Amino acid sequence: MSSYPKTSALMARGSEFLGSEHAIMCGAMSWVSERNLVSAISNAGGFGVIACGAMTPELLDSEIAETKKLTGKPFGVNLITMHPDLFDLIDVCARHEVGHVVLAGGLPPKGSVDAIKQKGAKLIAFAPMLALGKKLLRSGADALVIEGMEAGGHIGPVSTSVLAQEILPELAAENLVFVAGGIGRGDMIAGYLEMGAAGVQLGTRFACATESIAHPDFKKAFFRASARDAVASVQVDARLPVIPVRALKNKGTEEFTAKQREVAAVLDREEIAMAEAQLQIEHYWAGALRRAVIDGDVENGSLMAGQSVGMVKAEEPVADIIAGLMQESEAALTLRNRV
Structure with a gap:
């Protein structure tokens, strides 16, 4: 199956916003979401996102440049709000004409939203609760990601399913809301799309992709x-x-x-x-x-993973992961339409 009419129709707003074939974002995973994985996801029809993390402006400048050599498709950059060089990082993104900046890690500091928007990028912000989501949209966010506690890495206190029920009915009709956290199969993607989500974000499913530079261990x-x-x-x-x-x-x-x-x-x-x-x-x-x-120290290092990790069974090319998710979503939507 290479055509997914039902899923693509529900993803249309998100795909148009991201500029990608499918409204499937890759969560920003430090050391993992770098040029190789990001470009592979964008080339396969998804939307890759560079994890800036603790990078210096010079390192981010190089990472964006190298990513652009590997893909001509759109990709974004995730910036941490508490980074001491946040505004310099925003300038780096602007110089490279990065179309989408994702802000994570807390409320955006004063002036950061305007700095991103004035330089022409679209702003995607994380909203762990309805009130904050509304505030971020009023402040200039172009889209939201609602991520539940099932996710890997930094998490909030509320599950994805509850956040979706609280936020999507309130905001999704007039705003772009992407759902993240605990998503491992296309059936779940279909459910959130039917609830009004513009798309989804997955991290754990991509962490062990063939194109991921993560250590074999x-x-x-x-x-x-x-x-x-x-x-x-x-x-x-x-x-x-x-x-x-x-x-x-x-x-x-x-x-x-x-x-x-x-x-x-x-x-x-x-x-x-x-x-x-x-x-x-x-x-x-x-x-x-x-x-x-990077080093493969799985005993003393941090193995950040979401609860969907149990669905990651083997190394797969990014293109196969995305195609599988789209096929599962399309099959689920087709079955529901028949019932």
Whole structure:
């Protein structure tokens, strides 16, 4: 099956907005969502997104340039709102005429939305609750991603299914809303599209794609894992708000607990400000994730994965993953229309 009329019709708004054949975004996964995977997803009809993470402006400049050498299709860049060089990163995106910027990690700092929009890019923002979604749209966001706690990496407290029921009926008719978190099959994509979603975002299903540069041992850990192996981190100190992270349980998850205690102690001694403390936590995750993804240290590194990890059984080319998702969605919609 290479034609998906029912699914494509429901994705039409999202596809037009993204400029891609299918309204399937790839979640930004640090060290994983780089030039090779991003370009492969865009070339296969999806929408790749570079994970800037803790990159410097110089590194992001190079990554965008190298990605453009591998694809002529649209792709986006995900920026973390707490990055100290956020506005410089926005300028880098503008110089490369990146069409879509995704802001994640909290409320956009003052002036950042205007800076993105004035430079011609479309802004996609994460909304973990209805009220915040409305506020972001009023502030200039062109589209929202609602991501539930089933997702990998940084997560919120509410499940995708509940967020979808709260937000899609309120906002989806007049706004572009993409659903993320725990999506592993096209049947689920079909359900969210029928509820009004403009498209979806998946990360875990793409993490072990053939084109992913993730270490073979990182991929093997995913293949062995079940949904219950992807657990959320625990916040140790209420005075140090830490966004929970979902990853496969290993020694690295235990080490993060110790890292929180260490940073909290420094904060207690008033040696650093709260913003710097939270940034140290982010840098920890970036380093721990690199150890797993690049070095293959699956015991001590961070194996960020969503609960859909149990559906990742083998290495597949990106094109096959996307085609499979579209086929499953189309089959589900066709069956429902017959009933």
